[in-house]
Amino acid sequence: MTLTLVLLCCFAFLAGFIDSIVGGGGLIQTPAMLLLLPSVPVATVLGTGKVSSISGTAMALQRFAGKVPIRWRSVGVAAVVAGSMSFVGARVVSLLPSELLRPLVLGLLVVIAIYTFWRKDFGAIHAPRLDDRREVLFGIGIGLVIGFYDGFFGPGTGSFLLFAFVGLFGYDFLSASASSKVVNVATNLTSLAYFAYTGHIIWHIALPMAACNVTGSVLGTRVALKQGVGFVRILFLVVVCGIIIRLAYDTFK
Numbered sequence: 001m002t003l004t005l006v007l008l009c010c011f012a013f014l015a016g017f018i019d020s021i022v023g024g025g026g027l028i029q030t031p032a033m034l035l036l037l038p039s040v041p042v043a044t045v046l047g048t049g050k051v052s053s054i055s056g057t058a059m060a061l062q063r064f065a066g067k068v069p070i071r072w073r074s075v076g077v078a079a080v081v082a083g084s085m086s087f088v089g090a091r092v093v094s095l096l097p098s099e100l101l102r103p104l105v106l107g108l109l110v111v112i113a114i115y116t117f118w119r120k121d122f123g124a125i126h127a128p129r130l131d132d133r134r135e136v137l138f139g140i141g142i143g144l145v146i147g148f149y150d151g152f153f154g155p156g157t158g159s160f161l162l163f164a165f166v167g168l169f170g171y172d173f174l175s176a177s178a179s180s181k182v183v184n185v186a187t188n189l190t191s192l193a194y195f196a197y198t199g200h201i202i203w204h205i206a207l208p209m210a211a212c213n214v215t216g217s218v219l220g221t222r223v224a225l226k227q228g229v230g231f232v233r234i235l236f237l238v239v240v241c242g243i244i245i246r247l248a249y250d251t252f253k
């Protein structure tokens with residue numbers, strides 16, 4: 001078990017590093033946990049992983065806050081709505097097969113990757129294009145759609161948030177990354193509360209993983225702040241392509 005825990009902590013560190021910058025850490029951490037903990041129920045694997053994920057995401061938010069502009073009024077509204085809709089999505093998934101969403105999500109991610117690659121200046125300049133009222137309304141819309149999606153299916157949530165804040169709000173990649181962490185903390189908190197209430201957390205695994213995820217997150221935000229928008233854009237494209245490959249494999253295998 002000691003070797004298993006060490007490996008899980010290594011994957012948690014890497015997930016925290018990637019997730020703190022562009023999201024997508026779950027694509028590293030969750031498959032590793034499913035592979036290394038084969039006898040543990042899936043719900044318990046997910047619940048244990050959430051402790052690690054929310055710890056790293058919260059640390060990334062703390063590191064970005066004050067150094068990167070976050071428009072708290074609109075982003076906060078998006079976070080509250082997304083947290084509520086994440087719970088709704090988690091309840092609905094028990095009634096409908098989440099696999100129905102996979103081909104649609106795969107197509108959307110391909111479009112996002114092509115658009116981001118094609119538009120070299122996409123997310124390079126921080127120039128919010130909406131007034132306060134419209135930002136709040138757009139924030140509610142993002143919270144409704146992406147919050148529900150995160151609870152119902154999940155993969156690529158961080159990337160969708162990042163793309164939405166850049167494409168709809170006019171943020172640069174660094175500010176969009178910071179803003180997406182606010183929403184991610186809210187959606188993770190909702191699901192974590194559900195898993196904790198139902199007893200689906202192995203705390204002696206979750207806490208060391210959380211510490212490693214936080215360490216990776218601190219390093220990731222430091223690199224992002226130092227390297228700037230261009231680095232975040234490149235990593236965003238790499239992570240989106242990784243999600244596309246993973247979903248394509250799951251869809252067509």
